[in-house]
Amino acid sequence: QQQVKQSPQSLIVQKGGISIINCAYENTAFDYFPWYQQFPGKGPALLIAIRPDVSEKKEGRFTISFNKSAKQFSLHIMDSQPGDSATYFCAASMWTGNQFYFGTGTSLTVIP
Amino acid sequence: KAGVTQTPRYLIKTRGQQVTLSCSPISGHRSVSWYQQTPGQGLQFLFEYFSETQRNKGNFPGRFSGRQFSNSRSEMNVSTLELGDSALYLCASSFRVSGGPDTQYFGPGTRLTVL
Numbered sequence: 396q397q398q399v400k401q402s403p404q405s406l407i408v409q410k411g412g413i414s415i416i417n418c419a420y421e422n423t424a425f426d427y428f429p430w431y432q433q434f435p436g437k438g439p440a441l442l443i444a445i446r447p448d449v450s451e452k453k454e455g456r457f458t459i460s461f462n463k464s465a466k467q468f469s470l471h472i473m474d475s476q477p478g479d480s481a482t483y484f485c486a487a488s489m490w491t492g493n494q495f496y497f498g499t500g501t502s503l504t505v506i507p
Numbered sequence: 508k509a510g511v512t513q514t515p516r517y518l519i520k521t522r523g524q525q526v527t528l529s530c531s532p533i534s535g536h537r538s539v540s541w542y543q544q545t546p547g548q549g550l551q552f553l554f555e556y557f558s559e560t561q562r563n564k565g566n567f568p569g570r571f572s573g574r575q576f577s578n579s580r581s582e583m584n585v586s587t588l589e590l591g592d593s594a595l596y597l598c599a600s601s602f603r604v605s606g607g608p609d610t611q612y613f614g615p616g617t618r619l620t621v622l
Contacts, residue, residue, distance in 0.1 A: 438615050494555065
């Protein structure tokens with residue numbers, strides 16, 4: 396059973412547009428939600444993370460929005476650039492846990 | 508600091524064989540986790556080792572096993588390979604800042620193809 400559900404599976408966005416990736420979770424014990432970015436031939440790298448005590452976290456062009464009541468969180472990439480083309484994974488764990496549950500990934504393509 | 512290294516980067520095996528993958532974590536990291544990455548399934552957790560002890564295990568058959576050495580290097584073994592074992596196997600090392608989350612740093616993975 397997939398603990399974290401991610402959509403869409405793939406996304407094509409024009410340069411300068413906004414990319415939005417959504418995730419949903421079931422386990423209310425999760426309280427740490429990181430996003431990872433993976434380029435071809437590389438392992439995933441931590442991009443940005445959020446805890447449920449805030450509804451939004453922004454780092455540069457990347458923003459996580461969090462809806463605790465709906466058990467959903469999303470990644471917004473503003474002013475998307477071709478260099479953002481990668482696979483993005485959402486994940487969930489407990490703050491003091493050491494097991495992460497990953498979504499199935501979203502392949503983002505930003506067209507120049 | 509050097510990143511997480513995984514060897515070999517590519518492997519081709521045939522059904523029924525066994526394979527051993529190796530992971531060297533970032534210096535000072537004592538936790539090593541292994542994941543299987545396949546299209547459509549994302550990253551599936553295999554197991555996690557800390558100080559030579561398996562601390563967590565995912566829902567994989569007993570054909571998948573691992574170990575960690577005293578220098579924190581880890582190996583993963585898959586016996587009696589099946590076609591469905593073809594995947595990218597990722598290793599992640601981590602350390603925990605006191606009271607904070609476990610930040611995982613991933614290696615580039617080993618691409619295993621089973622024919």
